[in-house]
Amino acid sequence: MQGSRFAFGPFVLDPGAGTLLRNDEPVAVGHRGVKLLAALVARPGEILGKAELMDAAWPGRIVEEGNLTVQIAQLRKLLGPATDGGEWISTVPRVGYRFIGAINQLGGLKRKALPLPDKPSISVLPFLNISNDPEQESFTDGLTEDLITDLSRIPGLFVIARNSAFAYKGNAMDVREIAEELGVRYLLQGSARRVEARVRINAQLVDAASGDHLWAERFDRSLDDVFAVQDEVTAKIVEALLGRLRAPPPRNRPKNIEAYDLCVRARRLMDDTPLAAREAHLMLTRAISLDPDYAEAYRWLAMNHWMGEVHSAGPTQPTRSLALELARKAVAIDPNDAGCRWVLAYLLAYERSFAEADAGFAKAIELDPNEADTFAALSDITVLAGRVGEGLEHVAKAFRLNPFPASWYYLALGQAQYAAGQYQAAVETLRSDETYRTSSRRFLAASLAQLGRLDEARAEVELFLVANPRFSIRHWAATEPFRDARTLAHFINGYRKAGLPE
Numbered sequence: 001m002q003g004s005r006f007a008f009g010p011f012v013l014d015p016g017a018g019t020l021l022r023n024d025e026p027v028a029v030g031h032r033g034v035k036l037l038a039a040l041v042a043r044p045g046e047i048l049g050k051a052e053l054m055d056a057a058w059p060g061r062i063v064e065e066g067n068l069t070v071q072i073a074q075l076r077k078l079l080g081p082a083t084d085g086g087e088w089i090s091t092v093p094r095v096g097y098r099f100i101g102a103i104n105q106l107g108g109l110k111r112k113a114l115p116l117p118d119k120p121s122i123s124v125l126p127f128l129n130i131s132n133d134p135e136q137e138s139f140t141d142g143l144t145e146d147l148i149t150d151l152s153r154i155p156g157l158f159v160i161a162r163n164s165a166f167a168y169k170g171n172a173m174d175v176r177e178i179a180e181e182l183g184v185r186y187l188l189q190g191s192a193r194r195v196e197a198r199v200r201i202n203a204q205l206v207d208a209a210s211g212d213h214l215w216a217e218r219f220d221r222s223l224d225d226v227f228a229v230q231d232e233v234t235a236k237i238v239e240a241l242l243g244r245l246r247a248p249p250p251r252n253r254p255k256n257i258e259a260y261d262l263c264v265r266a267r268r269l270m271d272d273t274p275l276a277a278r279e280a281h282l283m284l285t286r287a288i289s290l291d292p293d294y295a296e297a298y299r300w301l302a303m304n305h306w307m308g309e310v311h312s313a314g315p316t317q318p319t320r321s322l323a324l325e326l327a328r329k330a331v332a333i334d335p336n337d338a339g340c341r342w343v344l345a346y347l348l349a350y351e352r353s354f355a356e357a358d359a360g361f362a363k364a365i366e367l368d369p370n371e372a373d374t375f376a377a378l379s380d381i382t383v384l385a386g387r388v389g390e391g392l393e394h395v396a397k398a399f400r401l402n403p404f405p406a407s408w409y410y411l412a413l414g415q416a417q418y419a420a421g422q423y424q425a426a427v428e429t430l431r432s433d434e435t436y437r438t439s440s441r442r443f444l445a446a447s448l449a450q451l452g453r454l455d456e457a458r459a460e461v462e463l464f465l466v467a468n469p470r471f472s473i474r475h476w477a478a479t480e481p482f483r484d485a486r487t488l489a490h491f492i493n494g495y496r497k498a499g500l501p502e
Helices: 031-041 050-057 065-079 134-152 162-168 175-182 223-242 257-269 274-290 295-310 317-333 338-350 354-367 372-384 388-401 407-419 423-431 440-450 454-467 473-479 485-498
Strands: 005-008 011-014 019-022 089-092 096-099 104-106 121-124 186-195 198-207 212-222
Touching: 005 031, 011 031, 019 031, 031 050, 031 065, 031 096, 050 065, 050 096, 065 089, 121 134, 121 162, 121 175, 134 162, 134 186, 134 223, 134 257, 175 186, 186 223, 198 223, 212 223, 257 274, 257 295, 274 295, 295 317, 295 338, 317 338, 338 354, 338 372, 354 372, 372 388, 372 407, 372 485, 388 407, 407 423, 407 440, 407 485, 423 440, 440 454, 440 485, 454 485, 473 485
Parallel strands: 121 186
Antiparallel strands: 005 011, 005 104, 011 019, 089 096, 186 198, 198 212
16 A cells, blocks of 8 residues: 655665665565554654554454564564664663654655556455444444455455555545456445444445545444344445346355454454464354354364464464364355355365365355455465465465455465465565565475575574474475375475475
8 A cells, every 4th residue: 555655774664565774675464563663763863662662563352561572573684784883773761662763755656557457456445433332433444344255155246355454544545546456347435323223324335436426325223233234234235246136145144243243353362463363262152152053153263273383393283173063064154155165165175174175265265256364375375285386376375365465365375376386586585575474484484495595494493393393304394295205395395495394
């Protein structure tokens, strides 16, 4: 997204893109580090309190002060000494920190417009919470996410994924600019207000090319009717874009609104720290206790169990078994949910149930051809099966549907590029990843080693092993769902060159 960039010394920080360059070369700074540095350089010379900085890096979260200390220390290490030999970031004891150094604010780099698909294309922008209660934010976000899911299941539409849609939350931008960045023609905008047992929803469909409003409507209904309103909005959009009125396919809806809120909030936490994953676990477990027939809660709890261990030395057998059991339960409750299908398919591949996994991915795509996560996960499994070209195609489709994706997409892309022998491209991809997910470093190290950059490769290995001390090539090879001996040998070769332990 467009926005200001900040130049200081040899560095250029682009907060919107989440990148830091040193002499035009990317610096492997994490997501939190970018947020903190952006807050500091936006107000050079000013003292920023610890609470303010924690709000910038962990918005809406309660975190320990030690997390801030660790992030500041990592930033100082990455930046090195300032031009005068001192530090870029100074500590103000018992108060906070301030940025020292001259800042040159640059104009934003315009993101290249994506070409329009050959079918009606749309993004649902985050609905505004116009109630006076910030606790209703999760309800409004859930409404947005459900509309995205409903529309993406309609054949004939191209629908941008939620991760990319939510990249615009809180940003006041021209609809044409947003549409160009996402490569869509139409945008759905709206607002919601939940007051006691009633909900008021405004929605409007905009043609970004002309600026015309194709459809707009207000709804004032009982809270019990909120999912019926979502179905009605979806049907009206389909009529406007495809020229026919069509109700969305039936979905498994929650019967308990608190379970719905808990599930939405938990999803926000899952791609974050281990502590956040534990919070998500408690929320999802509570959601299931409130609504035992809510498929989405089982789906996300399955992924939370899996993600809790998969990014270290590999998931343990009890973790895999529990995740698989929960994913099967989700599909049993709602066999027509593409998200539940791909999660189960992915876990089945790690159980070496390849035929069942392949069928599951195919069914997920049939149910929802716009589910970007399906294609990103399928890329991982396809590459390890030795079909590297297909894997690259799948991950490219995932990025097109989700131009501002979660960090694990970069992991999937970097892995596919390594497998294809595109080592320099893999290095660039993996260094743009959010580095708190340290699992990317093993592929980065292997790519650097294959390029002959052994000192850099061993530095990445050292960082990787700090977070993954139990890692071994033998255990990893036995855990990953490889189906092709040549592809496995290629990865092992890179790991050995980089110096990863046998």
